[in-house]
Amino acid sequence: MNLNLNRHRHHILQERKSLIATYLCNVFDTLNDGLYITDKNGVTLAVNSMYENLTGLKAEDLLGKNVAELVETGIFDLALNPEVVQKKKTVTAVQVNRKTRKVVLIAHPIFDYDDDVEMVVTYVRDIALISQLKDQVAAQRQLIDSFQMSIKQDNSSLYLTPKSAIMRQLFKQVRKVAKTDATVLYLGETGVGKDVMAKELHRNSPRKDKSFFKVDCTCIPENLIESELFGYAPGAFSGADSRGKLGLFEMADKGTLFLDEIGELPLAMQGKLLRVLQDGDIQRIGATTTKKINVRIIAATNRNLAEEVKKGNFRSDLFYRLRVAVINIPPLRERGEDLFELIYFFIKQFNRRYKRQVTLSSMAEETMLNYAWPGNLRELENLIHSLVVTCDNNKIQVEDLPAAMVAKSTVDNTCRALNMGLEDFSGKSFKDIVTEFETQILKNAVSVYGSIPKAAKALDLNRSTVFRKLQKAGFTEVDT
Template identity: 55%
Template sequence: MVALLKSLEKLAKTDATVLLLGETGVGKDIFARKIHENSLRVNKPFFKVDCAAIPENLVESELFGYEAGAFSGANSKGKPGCFEMADKGTLFLDEVGELPLIMQAKLLRVLQDQEIMRVGSTKPKKVDLRVIAATNRNLEGAVKEGTFRSDLFYRLRVAVITIPPLRQRNDDILPLADYFLHKFNGKYRKKMSLSDEAKLAFQNYTWPGNIRELENLIQSLVVTRDKDIIDISDLPNNMIGVKVSAENKTLSEIISDVERDLLQKALATHGSVANIAKLYKVDRTTIFRKLKKYSLV
């Protein structure tokens, strides 16, 4: 991680486009913000867009904005998009691999020409911003499949940082746990810490949801436990190797367990919200909402 952080600090001083790669939950948004905070744009806006969370029919208006009367229901004064709001600063495009092909072409134009065009406008507008993109997808594979533009792929990979999953960063687990304990102890006015047994369980667990799973677990423990020491008995059964049967569980709880397991396996196998939505024949926003519900993204 030391070498990774040094690379990050070095890249931050340039104005190059950065592509962050890594599994869901490894902390790509944290690294993106770190790049911004160490850049010459530190005092300008940092704007994050979750490309997977925007319905496909709203992507263009959200990113590029629109003019007054551009479409039915549009604001009478028009609206700036994310590119305009991040002007002079940094725009972080999370899950860029989920952008529809037509939006990929428009993003390529922004990267090449530093200009955008609002929906309903005929006049291009110059913008000055740095773009940091992130994905958990294999973009090279997506290019071969025809779901991601090759010209955009090569434009994005000016500076690539691959963030390893938490299971490969064992030395980071306890410092991160302490960081989140400090954060949520302060927020909820508590003084909780981990027992030695709990610390060992944290280090031995594989953390499939990575940093996001760790953060959500710590928050849950701080909120729901009254004692100051978090013991191994307070941890979820899947962390301590206990298999839980369906006995004494409601139908809703059993369905949730099965759904979480299916989504976790699908994410590991298919790698993107779009692919999972296609697999289960539902809308992308439905899959994204459920992944957030189970702390898988």
């Protein structure tokens, strides 16, 4: 039974081998290298189409001719065959041909059963391409180095020793998870420092000497995201670089990859990312095999990912995978005394950069402290940058601040003093809001001074006016 099976296989194999022999030239034409085959005497037996492309020479001018003759007639300046046959080993050289094309030759001996050289198979590569590749590798190395430099250098321009309890606790948490290899998800409004914290995490991790790459998922066009992240195999699609391309996952191997704005990652990519997180496998576009990589993932978003999962915009399985260590970065308005510290930290930074000695008036300082900073640290940093650059004398006055900030700060102040929030006024007319403010001020004054006549006197108002306004608003002195 087994014997029959083996015979059958042997028969099929013989048939298939003749198939290979029939189509061998077509197989040669699929190679990305040029191919030049001679017999042991140097007679040209075959060249593939890539050889023709690289050298500009035509097969019909070469086939059947001896390489020695081709050298003599100046078709090319050297041939490796005699040396390969004599030394019985692989030989390499740079060849220039009649068309002044420069190529690299790698000539291998093919032995017969007596261990004598029967043929010489030469691979031919474009020297320009090789030096381009070298440049590319050097550029990539430089890129990796510059990433590492920026990680190392950034530190001095950052405020990393917060005073507020909330941030001290957060830094503690960051430095603790940094020691592990866990995937980290940063959540927080725009400009709160997710990017800064991702680098801080890398800097404190055992991978600190390896590369750190950041991908802003909003910045890469959807059709390029996959090739940027996963790279592609040589000749993966028409127009692709024939040498293939390294993706960011491979570049960040052994280091950290920061996926910023992960909420924007297209659904198809979310599936691929999940596979990386689960198995540590990546597959280049057009590749048939996968590759194991060792990358720590840090992700960040200002979106509510749970909501995005409900809406079907974000895969729940990926969401759960990312939630291994979630770190919420609070907005500036919740960082208490850090705001004060940060204001002066940035003033110092920009004073140093522009060789200035700008300070802040107490009114300007108070206005800044009372502002809600919707743009968070980015807004604060940019404002101080512009104030330091544009400040005429060395003191920033409240008039130098943006009008909207001053107005908002005044209203916020009044609201705070009156114990009201801005949301209390939504949908009301200006007149109603003013009346409400007025009533609140009068109420406060009556409670502070003890009676309507005393409050009216303190506010330099007519007592009947105060009485009438409060009565109209439905208050009596007893109510207050």
